[in-house]
Amino acid sequence: xxxxxxxxxxxxxxxxxxxxxxxxxxxxxxxxxxxxxxxxxxxxxxxxxxxxxxxxxxxxxxxxxxxxxxxxxxxxxxxxxxxxxxxxxxxxxxxxxxxxxxxxxxxxxxxxxxxxxxxxxxxxxxxxxxxxxxxxxxxxxxxxxxxxxxxxxxxxxxxx
Numbered sequence: 001x002x003x004x005x006x007x008x009x010x011x012x013x014x015x016x017x018x019x020x021x022x023x024x025x026x027x028x029x030x031x032x033x034x035x036x037x038x039x040x041x042x043x044x045x046x047x048x049x050x051x052x053x054x055x056x057x058x059x060x061x062x063x064x065x066x067x068x069x070x071x072x073x074x075x076x077x078x079x080x081x082x083x084x085x086x087x088x089x090x091x092x093x094x095x096x097x098x099x100x101x102x103x104x105x106x107x108x109x110x111x112x113x114x115x116x117x118x119x120x121x122x123x124x125x126x127x128x129x130x131x132x133x134x135x136x137x138x139x140x141x142x143x144x145x146x147x148x149x150x151x152x153x154x155x156x157x158x159x160x
Contacts, residue, residue, distance in 0.1 A: 002094060003094050005090060005094070006087065006090050006091055006094050009084065009086060009087040009090055010083075010087065012084075012145060013083060013084060013087065013117075013118065013120065016117075016120070016145065016148045016149065016152060017120040017121065017122055018119065018120065018121050018122070018148075018151070018152060018155070019121070019122050019155055020121060020155075021050060021119050021121050021127060021128065023055060025151065026048045026050065026055035026056050026128075027055070027056060028151060028154070029048055029056070029130060029147055029148070029151050030046055030048045030055070030056030030057075030058060030130075031056075032147045032150055032151060033046045033058075033130070033132060033143065033144070033147045034046060034058050034060070036143060036146060036147060037060055037132075037143065038060065041062075042060065042062075042134060042135055042139075042143070043060060043061060043062020043063050043134045043135075044060055044062075044063055044067065044132050044133060044134030044135060044140070044143070045057070045058070045059040045060070045063040045067035045068055045071055045132070045133050045134060046058045046059075046060075046130075046131070046132055047068075047071045047075065047129075047130070047131045047132075048119075048128070048129075048130045048131075049075065049119075049128045049129050049130075050119070050127055050128035051127065051128060055128075060134075062134070063133070063134050067133040067134050068133075070111060070113070070115070070133040071115075071116070071131045071132075071133045072109075073107075073108075073109060073110055073111035073113075074111050074112075074113055074114075074115050074116035074131055074133065075116050075129050075131050076109055076110050076111075077099075077110050077111065077112050077116060078116045078117065078118050078126075078129040078131075079129065080105075080110070082118055082125070082126045083118060084114070084116060084117045084118060084141065085111065085112050085113055085114060085115060085116040085117075085131075085141075086112075086113070086114030086115070086117075086137065086138070086141040088112040089112030089113060089114070089137075092112065099111075099112035113137040113140075114137030114138050114139075114140050114141030115131055115132045115133050115135075115137060115140030115141055115143075115144065116129055116130070116131035116132075116144075117129065117130050117131070117141070117144045117145065117148065130144055130147070130148070131144070132144050
């Protein structure tokens with residue numbers, strides 16, 4: 001992955017900072033992801049958290065307990081770095097190495113593979129994460145980004 005691709009991922013995160021993130025927003029984001037995944041018959045598990053609290057979880061047909069383990073590993077990367085698991089992995093690849101070889105973190109507990117994205121709130125920073133597991137890592141990442149883009153555009157249509 002090149003430094004320009006890293007830059008694109010950084011810009012994506014900056015663009016997807018939310019004005020707020022409530023319990024209702026967590027439900028909306030989770031159900032948006034379920035709808036998108038069902039449309040595509042994607043065999044994924046979905047997790048939405050604010051801090052340590054799990055606000056939403058869903059496992060769709062074809063997913064397994066393995067996906068829950070991947071969610072935990074990818075989410076820990078977001079919690080540690082404050083950036084998407086895909087971006088963290090991309091940074092290591094852009095330096096000619098891998099997260100597993102160079103992070104000094106236990107690969108049984110941390111995975112810098114696409115699919116976990118920080119929930120950033122204006123004025124508050126990263127307050128949680130949204131994670132998808134079950135597709136190739138770039139597709140997991142893209143699914144989360146699409147749902148966050150839709151959630152963000154819905155704020156503009158709120159009446160209050």
